[in-house]
Amino acid sequence: xxxxxxxxxxxxxxxxxxxxxxxxxxxxxxxxxxxxxxxxxxxxxxxxxxxxxxxxxxxxxxxxxxxxxxxxxxxxxxxxxxxxxxxxxxxxxxxxxxxxxxxxxxxxxxxxxxxxxxxxxxxxxxxxxxxxxxxxxxxxxxxxxxxxxxxxxxxxxxxxxxxxxxxxxxxxxxxxxxxxxxxxxxxxxxxxxxxxxxxxxxxxxxxxxxxxxxxxxxxxxxxxxxxxxxxxxxxxxxxxxxxxxxxxxxxxxxxxxxxxxxxxxxxxxxxxxxxxxxxxxxxxxxxxxxxxxxxxxxxxxxxxxxxxxxxxxxx
Amino acid sequence: xxxxxxxxxxxxxxxxxxxxxxxxxxxxxxxxxxxxxxxxxxxxxxxxxxxxxxxxxxxxxxxxxxxxxxxxxxxxxxxxxxxxxxxxxxxxxxxxxxxxxxxxxxxxxxxxxxxxxxxxxxxxxxxxxxxxxxxxxxxxxxxxxxxxxxxxxxxxxxxxxxxxxxxxxxxxxxxxxxxxxxxxxxxxxxxxxxxxxxxxxxxxxxxxxxxxxxxxxxxxxxxxxxxxxxxxxxxxxxxxxxxxxxxxxxxxxxxxxxxxxxxxxxxxxxxxxxxxxxxxxxxxxxxxxxxxxxxxxxxxxxxxxxxxxxxxxxxxxxxx
Numbered sequence: 001x002x003x004x005x006x007x008x009x010x011x012x013x014x015x016x017x018x019x020x021x022x023x024x025x026x027x028x029x030x031x032x033x034x035x036x037x038x039x040x041x042x043x044x045x046x047x048x049x050x051x052x053x054x055x056x057x058x059x060x061x062x063x064x065x066x067x068x069x070x071x072x073x074x075x076x077x078x079x080x081x082x083x084x085x086x087x088x089x090x091x092x093x094x095x096x097x098x099x100x101x102x103x104x105x106x107x108x109x110x111x112x113x114x115x116x117x118x119x120x121x122x123x124x125x126x127x128x129x130x131x132x133x134x135x136x137x138x139x140x141x142x143x144x145x146x147x148x149x150x151x152x153x154x155x156x157x158x159x160x161x162x163x164x165x166x167x168x169x170x171x172x173x174x175x176x177x178x179x180x181x182x183x184x185x186x187x188x189x190x191x192x193x194x195x196x197x198x199x200x201x202x203x204x205x206x207x208x209x210x211x212x213x214x215x216x217x218x219x220x221x222x223x224x225x226x227x228x229x230x231x232x233x234x235x236x237x238x239x240x241x242x243x244x245x246x247x248x249x250x251x252x253x254x255x256x257x258x259x260x261x262x263x264x265x266x267x268x269x270x271x272x273x274x275x276x277x278x279x280x281x282x283x284x285x286x287x288x289x290x291x292x293x294x295x296x297x298x299x300x301x302x303x304x305x306x307x308x309x310x311x312x313x314x315x
Numbered sequence: 316x317x318x319x320x321x322x323x324x325x326x327x328x329x330x331x332x333x334x335x336x337x338x339x340x341x342x343x344x345x346x347x348x349x350x351x352x353x354x355x356x357x358x359x360x361x362x363x364x365x366x367x368x369x370x371x372x373x374x375x376x377x378x379x380x381x382x383x384x385x386x387x388x389x390x391x392x393x394x395x396x397x398x399x400x401x402x403x404x405x406x407x408x409x410x411x412x413x414x415x416x417x418x419x420x421x422x423x424x425x426x427x428x429x430x431x432x433x434x435x436x437x438x439x440x441x442x443x444x445x446x447x448x449x450x451x452x453x454x455x456x457x458x459x460x461x462x463x464x465x466x467x468x469x470x471x472x473x474x475x476x477x478x479x480x481x482x483x484x485x486x487x488x489x490x491x492x493x494x495x496x497x498x499x500x501x502x503x504x505x506x507x508x509x510x511x512x513x514x515x516x517x518x519x520x521x522x523x524x525x526x527x528x529x530x531x532x533x534x535x536x537x538x539x540x541x542x543x544x545x546x547x548x549x550x551x552x553x554x555x556x557x558x559x560x561x562x563x564x565x566x567x568x569x570x571x572x573x574x575x576x577x578x579x580x581x582x583x584x585x586x587x588x589x590x591x592x593x594x595x596x597x598x599x600x601x602x603x604x605x606x607x608x609x610x611x612x613x614x615x616x617x618x619x620x621x622x623x624x625x626x627x628x629x630x631x632x633x634x635x
Binding site for chain 2: 056057142143144145172173174175176177178180181184199200201202203205206229239240241243244245246247248260261
């Protein structure tokens, strides 16, 4: 029997109303317009694992994070959570902490709301801060330390499930390493389950058990981390891997990537990736690919892509 | 050499004494060379770039040292002369392309104006040159985009327009400060390829300032590593990446996540954080965090010392 899932999303979509203001619509006779940020996304998260969602800006990964924690409601589809409690860590440690509150009050806020007792200084020590830091205000801390405060606040509610939206993107690399190491220590110690949103493939390859690649509101490929990086199937995944700067300087030839993410107000018909895809054919331009065996691609389905020929970006 | 910087020192007076944001930094860039400058926030890399173009905000000032462009000293030029030099001999690309473009003018008008300001051309010639530049930086169908406003372009395309603006007057030096940081990884690769090609084909010297070692590995020939306002390592990119000579560079390289098969390998981490400018320790500024420090490090400040093919400001490389 497969391990029970803590969270499942089934065909979750989320639309946003991007119409012009009412008066303009009336005067200019403009229609209502809506933008589909998340498009029939389905996946499960198993207890104790880290599922990462990667993609470029505007692909809908942060909207998925907000759908999971309930900051947005789905337009259609279902989000089911079977765990005890969830918490979220945000990208910007400058915006997510109230500047007028002392750190001890920030960290204790979930305790007050949940009416539980837990030692704030213990929480601070757990994330590598000192108990005295509780008396200070957020501005007295660097970005990395602020993110530690956010983590302490998240842990205060004793969650078993944490949604992390780009938690290290605003940090310098050496600080990022400290925070990522802290997060994996906490995961092991407290048996946390993470959904980790990131645009950084290298970060994801280090911390995730499974990775979902998002493009234009859809999860186009979902695979165990090692498999995704060693044998990417979707052409977009291959393209992303190929675009990662080559730190090893192996002198690998780089395939230049053409084009950009399409305008979400005028989505291309068929597969959203077809205007940039080297394998696109008539069917891709016409028909939207279904997710089959965790990948949404006609070329993979029809075995038109030689999965043995690997892009240079993998291991 | 196109750009030579010698013993540059940038200071900010403050109530609690003078803060030294750039301290005794020297390097040079040859024609067609891309020099990467890497460091964490607050290391002094952006200020080093601003010092070259004379845009340090008062009360900050260049307190010592020299900046020479094509052999001519430029750090002491009067304001007006420096202004002419910027744009004409030195092109600049900043992180956020929206702040570099005027939202009220079409990109064609902005390019034309820049060209006419710096070069003795007629309007027709300027227009032809503007179109050629847009084509060169990879904007498809430039004729149809000429009358478009900045907001009608995507982030990557905007950054191309900014690069076209920076190159409008054929500068000999291009300073690019985090030019790819605001862009997605696929677009980032396109901009990197563009910068490389421009340096190679036009012989432009490029100072590429970034926090991203991956971008430098892809683009630069040499790299300068900054820490707490000082240059701690300078050498060929390959050597600095594969055999860093300064313990800080080694720590920095170890903390960069890499795509590798073995996962959950703990990232190497440097304990602590870079000191604030008002609390730079004596001796080597890295010594309190350094795993290899010894007595001398806390007392005496190391100069850049030869270390293999590179140079590192670290007493480990002192000839004994």
